Amino acid sequence: MSTTTLAPPIQGESLGSSIQQQIASITNDLIAQLPNPAHLTSEQRCGIIARYTAVLEGNFIYWMTATYIAVKSEEVRSILAENLFEEVRDAHPIMMRKFAVAAHAFPTANDALSIDRELTSVRLFLGKLQSVQSVLTMAFFEGWIQRFMTFLADLAGAQGSPEREYTDVHGVCDITHTAELFRALSIEMAANPIGPDADLFEGVDLLRTLIVSIVQGPAANAAA
Numbered sequence: 001m002s003t004t005t006l007a008p009p010i011q012g013e014s015l016g017s018s019i020q021q022q023i024a025s026i027t028n029d030l031i032a033q034l035p036n037p038a039h040l041t042s043e044q045r046c047g048i049i050a051r052y053t054a055v056l057e058g059n060f061i062y063w064m065t066a067t068y069i070a071v072k073s074e075e076v077r078s079i080l081a082e083n084l085f086e087e088v089r090d091a092h093p094i095m096m097r098k099f100a101v102a103a104h105a106f107p108t109a110n111d112a113l114s115i116d117r118e119l120t121s122v123r124l125f126l127g128k129l130q131s132v133q134s135v136l137t138m139a140f141f142e143g144w145i146q147r148f149m150t151f152l153a154d155l156a157g158a159q160g161s162p163e164r165e166y167t168d169v170h171g172v173c174d175i176t177h178t179a180e181l182f183r184a185l186s187i188e189m190a191a192n193p194i195g196p197d198a199d200l201f202e203g204v205d206l207l208r209t210l211i212v213s214i215v216q217g218p219a220a221n222a223a224a
């Protein structure tokens with residue numbers, strides 16, 4: 001289902017807040033569908049951590065960089081640069097890898113390839129360098145990551161891992177990052193409006209499908 005049908009066309013600031021509400025609703029649905037970690041097998045818990053790691057470790061900075069390349073507004077570029085600065089300076093991929101290794105859930109080839117189709121779709125979308133759609137996709141991603149952190153930490157805890165640096169950092173800093181990305185969205189939409197036929201939620205829909213695959217694993221792929 002395309003999320004573009006959820007709201008009637010409106011303009012300006014109310015459009016920005018309507019989009020933010022739609023993203024919040026998509027994120028709320030994804031969080032509400034998360035299983036109880038205590039009801040999962042150890043293998044299922046590992047699979048979720050591994051698939052999440054397979055996506056996040058190598059792609060987050062790449063996708064934020066793709067968005068940086070796509071945008072036209074200098075102000076938006078500086079917001080995205082600040083996000084990338086933190087990612088690189090604080091070496092977030094190292095935190096991610098440590099988290100997965102400590103939970104004995106570092107991705108295998110099977111984990112990585114089980115989400116290959118959905119991951120490829122998001123990569124190809126970002127390769128189109130559509131600035132507004134890309135910023136919206138990353139705003140959605142940041143917000144979802146922040147909300148997902150409690151669940152991810154609970155999975156690691158159930159696996160007997162005490163390592164929490166990744167989940168602690170992303171449960172806090174991504175609140176600001178998400179707000180900044182929605183501010184960036186408003187600026188980019190004004191500076192570089194999308195055409196009437198463009199699908200604003202194209203990337204959000206693809207990323208949502210990838211997130212469902214991360215959580216549900218090969219079962220989601222088999223059902224698709």
Ligand SMILES: [Fe+2]
Nearest residue numbers: 060087092170
């Ligand atoms: Fe990060």
